[in-house]
Amino acid sequence: MTSTVTAERTAHSYPGSLYLLPSDEPERERLLKQHQLYTRLFSGRLIFPPVSLSESAEILDIGTGAGAWLCDARSQLPESVQIYGVDIESRLYPSVTSPNIHLSVGSATSLPSYWSSKFELVHQRLLIAAYTREQWFKAVDEMYRVLAPGGYVQLIETGPEWRSGAKTAKHVLFLDDFLGRKGQMIRCTVYLADILKSAGFVDVSEEEVNMNLGKWAGPDGIEGRDSTIGAWRGMRDAVMKAGGMGYFATGEEFDKAIDGVAEEWDTAEGSHTQIRVVYGRKP
Numbered sequence: 001m002t003s004t005v006t007a008e009r010t011a012h013s014y015p016g017s018l019y020l021l022p023s024d025e026p027e028r029e030r031l032l033k034q035h036q037l038y039t040r041l042f043s044g045r046l047i048f049p050p051v052s053l054s055e056s057a058e059i060l061d062i063g064t065g066a067g068a069w070l071c072d073a074r075s076q077l078p079e080s081v082q083i084y085g086v087d088i089e090s091r092l093y094p095s096v097t098s099p100n101i102h103l104s105v106g107s108a109t110s111l112p113s114y115w116s117s118k119f120e121l122v123h124q125r126l127l128i129a130a131y132t133r134e135q136w137f138k139a140v141d142e143m144y145r146v147l148a149p150g151g152y153v154q155l156i157e158t159g160p161e162w163r164s165g166a167k168t169a170k171h172v173l174f175l176d177d178f179l180g181r182k183g184q185m186i187r188c189t190v191y192l193a194d195i196l197k198s199a200g201f202v203d204v205s206e207e208e209v210n211m212n213l214g215k216w217a218g219p220d221g222i223e224g225r226d227s228t229i230g231a232w233r234g235m236r237d238a239v240m241k242a243g244g245m246g247y248f249a250t251g252e253e254f255d256k257a258i259d260g261v262a263e264e265w266d267t268a269e270g271s272h273t274q275i276r277v278v279y280g281r282k283p
């Protein structure tokens, strides 16, 4: 079942950030389940570019969240590999402590100056609800700076389509407007390869899988539904703080619209979105 979280949610407290999703226990649970689904959809792969990490490699996870990718990567890599995580909010960080895990608080758009040319791999997943268009360029420039020559960046995002019926189309139009008015991009996946190239990355490649949405697609469809609906539902406080944008008079109305989308996905066979991985090498 899609879990409805109707109480007010806890947001990050990073000054100046436009990040739209909550940072609380329901969000931690959503992120951990979502990681399992994404990993399954890509047949267990966590690292996509053809990088062969050295024994003493340092790698970076930007927007670490609950640390699901970072912890999984740690279990697959030699203990000598040092794994860094950075996020504007540490509330969701895993409690696991290990000498090769290094977590800090900060923004992707201004990473520490002493990280220049440090990492062999930079991974970033699902910052779609965080950056403005300008911040995408700034964050990717920062990734370029902190990578060692020959190092790879990989970005993983969802979209650009959410295909189903009329209720979904209506909500996606709303998201386009809501994020667009803040300068954010709901269809960021379309631009990622060009943003990497404009920062100087070479050998830029893309891989994409469909993520089915709704009961009609069995257990993975239910998980795809819950992961996406959970994120969309999590925007309610931000939307209502913005006065509902002329789309929703109350939080209840917003919740009802999201319930309608979830029901549509359950019955409209073929409902799906995409997960796209885009990676490139710093020459």
Ligand SMILES: C[S@@+](CC[C@H](N)C(=O)[O-])C[C@H]1O[C@@H](n2cnc3c(N)ncnc32)[C@H](O)[C@@H]1O
Binding pocket: 012, 017, 019, 021, 023, 031, 032, 035, 062, 063, 064, 065, 066, 067, 068, 069, 086, 087, 088, 089, 092, 106, 107, 108, 109, 124, 125, 126, 127, 130, 131
């Ligand atoms: C949707 S979550 C994804 C978490 C994780 N990457 C995953 O795939 O499970 C997005 C994360 O990015 C973080 N975030 C938002 N803006 C950020 C920024 N400017 N710099 C670093 N992290 C940011 C949020 O706090 C949140 O933890």
